Amino acid sequence: KIKEEDNKRKVLATPVARKLARDLNIDINTIKGTGPVGRVMKEDIYREEEKRNEKESKAE
Amino acid sequence: MQFDVIIIGGGPGGYTAAIYAAKQKMKVALIEKEKIGGTCLNVGCIPTKALIHSSDLYREIKDSDKFGITSKDVEINWGEIQKNKNSIVDNLTNGVKGLLRQNKVQVFEGTGKIIGRNSVSILNNSVKTTIEGENIIIASGSVPIDIRIPGSELEEVGSSTKALSYEKIPKSLAIIGGGVIGVEMAYIYNTLGSKVTILEMLPKILGRMDSESSNTLKQTLESQGIDIYTEARALSIEKNRELAKVKFETKTGVQEISVEKVLVSVGRKPNLDVIGKLDIKISKKGIIIDDYLRTNIPNIYAIGDVTGKLMLAHVASHQGITAVKNIIGERTRMNYNVVPSCIYTNPEMASVGLTEEEAKEKYNDEIIISVFPFGYNGKSMTIGETNGFVKIIADKKYSGIIGVHIVGPHATELIAEAALAIQLECTVEELIETIHAHPTLSEAILEAALGIDDEAIHIFKSRK
Amino acid sequence: MQFDVIIIGGGPGGYTAAIYAAKQKMKVALIEKEKIGGTCLNVGCIPTKALIHSSDLYREIKDSDKFGITSKDVEINWGEIQKNKNSIVDNLTNGVKGLLRQNKVQVFEGTGKIIGRNSVSILNNSVKTTIEGENIIIASGSVPIDIRIPGSELEEVGSSTKALSYEKIPKSLAIIGGGVIGVEMAYIYNTLGSKVTILEMLPKILGRMDSESSNTLKQTLESQGIDIYTEARALSIEKNRELAKVKFETKTGVQEISVEKVLVSVGRKPNLDVIGKLDIKISKKGIIIDDYLRTNIPNIYAIGDVTGKLMLAHVASHQGITAVKNIIGERTRMNYNVVPSCIYTNPEMASVGLTEEEAKEKYNDEIIISVFPFGYNGKSMTIGETNGFVKIIADKKYSGIIGVHIVGPHATELIAEAALAIQLECTVEELIETIHAHPTLSEAILEAALGIDDEAIHIFKSRK
Ligand SMILES: Cc1cc2nc3c(=O)[nH]c(=O)nc-3n(C[C@H](O)[C@H](O)[C@H](O)COP(=O)(O)OP(=O)(O)OC[C@H]3O[C@@H](n4cnc5c(N)ncnc54)[C@H](O)[C@@H]3O)c2cc1C
Ligand SMILES: Cc1cc2nc3c(=O)[nH]c(=O)nc-3n(C[C@H](O)[C@H](O)[C@H](O)COP(=O)(O)OP(=O)(O)OC[C@H]3O[C@@H](n4cnc5c(N)ncnc54)[C@H](O)[C@@H]3O)c2cc1C
Numbered sequence: 010k011i012k013e014e015d016n017k018r019k020v021l022a023t024p025v026a027r028k029l030a031r032d033l034n035i036d037i038n039t040i041k042g043t044g045p046v047g048r049v050m051k052e053d054i055y056r057e058e059e060k061r062n063e064k065e066s067k068a069e
Numbered sequence: 070m071q072f073d074v075i076i077i078g079g080g081p082g083g084y085t086a087a088i089y090a091a092k093q094k095m096k097v098a099l100i101e102k103e104k105i106g107g108t109c110l111n112v113g114c115i116p117t118k119a120l121i122h123s124s125d126l127y128r129e130i131k132d133s134d135k136f137g138i139t140s141k142d143v144e145i146n147w148g149e150i151q152k153n154k155n156s157i158v159d160n161l162t163n164g165v166k167g168l169l170r171q172n173k174v175q176v177f178e179g180t181g182k183i184i185g186r187n188s189v190s191i192l193n194n195s196v197k198t199t200i201e202g203e204n205i206i207i208a209s210g211s212v213p214i215d216i217r218i219p220g221s222e223l224e225e226v227g228s229s230t231k232a233l234s235y236e237k238i239p240k241s242l243a244i245i246g247g248g249v250i251g252v253e254m255a256y257i258y259n260t261l262g263s264k265v266t267i268l269e270m271l272p273k274i275l276g277r278m279d280s281e282s283s284n285t286l287k288q289t290l291e292s293q294g295i296d297i298y299t300e301a302r303a304l305s306i307e308k309n310r311e312l313a314k315v316k317f318e319t320k321t322g323v324q325e326i327s328v329e330k331v332l333v334s335v336g337r338k339p340n341l342d343v344i345g346k347l348d349i350k351i352s353k354k355g356i357i358i359d360d361y362l363r364t365n366i367p368n369i370y371a372i373g374d375v376t377g378k379l380m381l382a383h384v385a386s387h388q389g390i391t392a393v394k395n396i397i398g399e400r401t402r403m404n405y406n407v408v409p410s411c412i413y414t415n416p417e418m419a420s421v422g423l424t425e426e427e428a429k430e431k432y433n434d435e436i437i438i439s440v441f442p443f444g445y446n447g448k449s450m451t452i453g454e455t456n457g458f459v460k461i462i463a464d465k466k467y468s469g470i471i472g473v474h475i476v477g478p479h480a481t482e483l484i485a486e487a488a489l490a491i492q493l494e495c496t497v498e499e500l501i502e503t504i505h506a507h508p509t510l511s512e513a514i515l516e517a518a519l520g521i522d523d524e525a526i527h528i529f530k531s532r533k
Numbered sequence: 534m535q536f537d538v539i540i541i542g543g544g545p546g547g548y549t550a551a552i553y554a555a556k557q558k559m560k561v562a563l564i565e566k567e568k569i570g571g572t573c574l575n576v577g578c579i580p581t582k583a584l585i586h587s588s589d590l591y592r593e594i595k596d597s598d599k600f601g602i603t604s605k606d607v608e609i610n611w612g613e614i615q616k617n618k619n620s621i622v623d624n625l626t627n628g629v630k631g632l633l634r635q636n637k638v639q640v641f642e643g644t645g646k647i648i649g650r651n652s653v654s655i656l657n658n659s660v661k662t663t664i665e666g667e668n669i670i671i672a673s674g675s676v677p678i679d680i681r682i683p684g685s686e687l688e689e690v691g692s693s694t695k696a697l698s699y700e701k702i703p704k705s706l707a708i709i710g711g712g713v714i715g716v717e718m719a720y721i722y723n724t725l726g727s728k729v730t731i732l733e734m735l736p737k738i739l740g741r742m743d744s745e746s747s748n749t750l751k752q753t754l755e756s757q758g759i760d761i762y763t764e765a766r767a768l769s770i771e772k773n774r775e776l777a778k779v780k781f782e783t784k785t786g787v788q789e790i791s792v793e794k795v796l797v798s799v800g801r802k803p804n805l806d807v808i809g810k811l812d813i814k815i816s817k818k819g820i821i822i823d824d825y826l827r828t829n830i831p832n833i834y835a836i837g838d839v840t841g842k843l844m845l846a847h848v849a850s851h852q853g854i855t856a857v858k859n860i861i862g863e864r865t866r867m868n869y870n871v872v873p874s875c876i877y878t879n880p881e882m883a884s885v886g887l888t889e890e891e892a893k894e895k896y897n898d899e900i901i902i903s904v905f906p907f908g909y910n911g912k913s914m915t916i917g918e919t920n921g922f923v924k925i926i927a928d929k930k931y932s933g934i935i936g937v938h939i940v941g942p943h944a945t946e947l948i949a950e951a952a953l954a955i956q957l958e959c960t961v962e963e964l965i966e967t968i969h970a971h972p973t974l975s976e977a978i979l980e981a982a983l984g985i986d987d988e989a990i991h992i993f994k995s996r997k
Contacts (some may be wrong), residue, residue, distance in 0.1 A: 118915040118972055122917070123600045123602060129593070130591040130604055136614065137614030138608070140585060140605065144597075152601075254807045367970065383969060387968050450625060481971055484970060488967055503871065503957075504847050504952065506774050507573070507845070508578050515857070526552050526632075526850070528632075529636070
């Protein structure tokens with residue numbers, strides 16, 4: 010039950026990071042934040058995008 | 070339709086909505102029966118703060134010797150204080166009138182009444198006009214509640230509006246009602262030399278506020294010379310030669326005081342005449358609205374004091390902007406959980422989020438509290454204002470900040486950071502990671518945050 | 534090992550690190566050769582702000598008539614101003630000494646020198662002690678840079694330390710160097726009656742600050758009577774009877790002024806003696822550290838002015854806490870992007886994040902700027918301080934707030950909200966959704982945010 014509650018708490022992310030994630034089609038819930046207490050910062054989204062781009066270029 | 074939106078009432082709710090709507094390219098009518106600016110600019114927030122500034126100055130000047138600035142014959146010129154207050158009010162209301170003009174808001178003088186879903190009649194000196202609008206926003210505000218006790222009709226008795234413009238500083242003043250307005254008025258007149266007595270019906274002044282904070286403020290005000298009676302019910306007022314004799318009952322029995330003036334500040338009630346015969350739902354508090362500021366009639370909105378939510382100017386103006394956003398289809402919900410509330414006494418007091426009592430209940434005691442006193446803050450010491458504290462309440466599980474209460478210098482400005490913190494669901498850790506400039510009063514917020522984990526620097530053990 | 538950590542230097546960097554480390558249950562040694570509290574408490578932040586408070590009071594009292602408070606014979610008692618300043622400094626430094634004691638930090642008086650990776654020698658009146666520690670934090674701070682021009686050794690010439698304690702208020706004062714310290718000193722002495730001249734080598738005073746902001750401040754200071762020469766190089770100082778004649782060169786040629794005192798505030802340099810013979814890497818600015826505050830020797834950290842990053846007390850203390858966190862294994866990076874910087878003149882000035890110039894460059898002109906003047910803010914009007922503005926810089930794409938610059942009343946407190954906004958990557962929309970109390974100065978921040986989309990309420994068109 011406790012676990013369920015934990016999951017209910019929406020991921021802590023900065024406002025800019027949220028917008029950025031929406032824009033880049035990244036599911037913010039899958040990102041591990043590097044801000045204090047794990048808040049997802051814009052840098053984290055940029056990093057994720059880079060990772061994704063790398064993967065894509067490899068796939069090609 | 071003549072107008073996209075008709076707004077009834079030109080207070081901070083109404084004029085903000087009008088200007089904001091005009092900036093969204095709407096055709097806007099604004100109806101005001103008395104003075105543009107409403108309670109807030111004319112007989113509320115602004116004039117009180119002007120009087121408070123003069124009071125603060127007087128206190129500071131009398132106290133300036135210890136900072137090496139001496140002066141003689143420090144005197145209060147009540148006429149000048151009033152003139153200054155009035156000219157600030159005029160400047161501001163003229164400014165708002167100018168803005169309405171520049172934004173091409175059509176302003177109607179007169180009393181508005183809704184006569185149909187899209188029609189409002191305006192009565193001005195027995196001339197009646199009717200205008201039509203797609204939407205209507207009711208922003209008719211509130212008026213002081215009278216008390217019904219014998220003698221309340223006496224010349225010496227009056228509301229805050231009267232008290233803002235007493236012909237002279239009363240030697241003695243009884244204030245019935247220890248809410249924000251009563252307490253600010255008490256601070257003003259006590260500082261300027263009146264003997265002030267507050268009579269509050271409830272067990273504490275400033276009812277809804279965090280108890281520790283309001284207690285601290287109460288004690289300070291008492292130490293400044295204000296007499297405060299709680300659980301005190303005013304029974305009657307009688308003429309007693311030049312004075313008014315106020316009888317009141319406390320737990321210990323009936324007492325009386327004789328004073329030059331009696332200020333009644335027991336609350337405000339919504340201005341509902343505007344509704345006319347339309348079937349708009351109301352409660353005891355005011356017009357009933359949903360989170361989108363809509364009344365039960367979909368194209369009629371209500372904002373500000375008339376909705377009886379939180380009777381604060383910044384709530385009215387925020388509701389005004391939110392109502393317009395909803396009218397233009399930007400669905401936006403009004404959230405009342407993060408509303409700062411301020412008291413401009415000395416020390417000041419400001420709160421946002423949950424009080425300790427509310428937090429305990431809502432979080433089942435799963436909260437952490439940390440208090441940092443301004444006495445340990447460097448900037449406080451340099452300005453000689455070391456009274457008060459910052460109190461942060463966080464939830465235990467995520468250390469999210471859920472309440473901040475400040476008693477102390479510039480509390481009313483410091484609260485802005487706290488409001489943003491709660492709005493952004495900031496955690497204690499993030500507040501700590503945010504560098505606070507030295508030397509500032511805002512460092513007390515940082516230290517209170519550090520205190521949550523017992524890591525405040527400038528105090529050995531934080532009260533928790 | 535005797536100690537978990539040895540800290541050299543008892544300024545805001547060192548003492549904060551010491552107390553924080555002690556609260557983490559570490560065994561801590563703190564070495565100080567002069568006075569606990571360092572530059573900041575003894576001859577920096579605190580004493581300047583005490584003098585500024587007295588100056589502010591003098592200005593306010595002279596101006597209080599218009600608020601209806603009159604007084605006669607307003608006088609400056611320099612002796613009392615100094616006494617008050619010194620007693621505030623004593624209170625604060627004694628407070629810190631008490632905290633060190635309560636937290637069981639072992640304080641050593643004397644000059645520390647690192648003699649090995651784990652060893653520090655302490656020299657006190659020719660007695661030498663050596664102590665050993667697992668980790669070392671260098672927090673030895675900085676000292677004023679001298680200028681090398683003829684006459685700089687004269688009695689009349691000195692640093693800010695001297696200027697904090699002039700035996701009397703000089704009739705005239707030349708300040709070489711228009712950085713924060715020079716400008717604050719100029720404000721103090723000009724307000725207290727000196728004829729003040731600032732000579733700045735660069736094309737603008739307050740070099741790193743947002744240009745629009747520093748220009749506004751410059752103009753205000755000039756209107757208060759301060760003479761400011763930019764692109765002005767001091768050439769020499771000569772004794773001229775009771776005065777010092779300062780020769781300086783500007784674009785228009787060589788000029789000279791004769792003044793009672795000359796204050797040299799051209800910057801500060803790191804105290805590097807402490808390194809001894811150890812191979813600790815330094816640059817021109819100071820000890821080189823990584824984001825975790827480590828020098829090239831893994832168990833030796835450096836914090837504060839000696840690292841030459843941003844010479845500010847709150848940077849030093851934040852570095853101190855961060856260094857300790859890293860020592861105990863809580864890997865935490867120091868971030869210098871969100872550091873508020875403050876100038877306590879009247880109007881005050883405070884900045885955080887990118888300046889307009891930096892933002893333009895970093896974001897390739899993809900930024901939006903909005904400026905809201907305090908002249909349109911209700912609270913400013915009630916306190917009679919309508920000079921200045923709030924400027925918000927946001928990135929165009931996500932409207933994230935990236936820089937805030939405030940010139941105006943209580944700017945140094947208002948900046949706290951802005952710092953939190955940038956730290957939490959807040960967008961303009963979220964700042965707007967945050968209700969700001971009325972009437973407060975912080976509403977100017979809200980209005981500047983509204984101005985980003987041309988939706989400020991109390992101004993017709995925001996400067997953008
Ligand atoms: C002494 C005092 C001090 C205060 N201090 C503060 C403070 O510091 N901070 C704060 O946030 N709040 C303060 N308040 C409260 C604040 O003034 C109100 O919350 C605020 O004014 C509400 O705004 P409003 O627009 O809803 O209504 P109002 O300001 O009351 O404006 C309503 C307007 O509508 C007009 N009107 C009413 N009916 C009609 C009609 N039928 N036709 C045309 N016009 C009509 C009225 O004439 C009035 O001008 C104070 C109040 C008082 C009395
Ligand atoms: C006039 C003035 C006004 C200022 N105002 C502000 C302001 O308003 N806000 C702000 O943020 N900053 C201000 N500053 C800057 C601020 O004072 C410094 O940034 C801050 O003091 C740096 O802290 P620190 O701990 O690194 O060094 P310091 O405060 O310089 O402390 C270093 C300490 O180390 C001691 N020490 C040095 N070497 C040794 C050794 N070998 N052994 C033992 N002890 C040693 C020194 O005696 C000193 O006490 C001001 C500075 C000045 C001069």
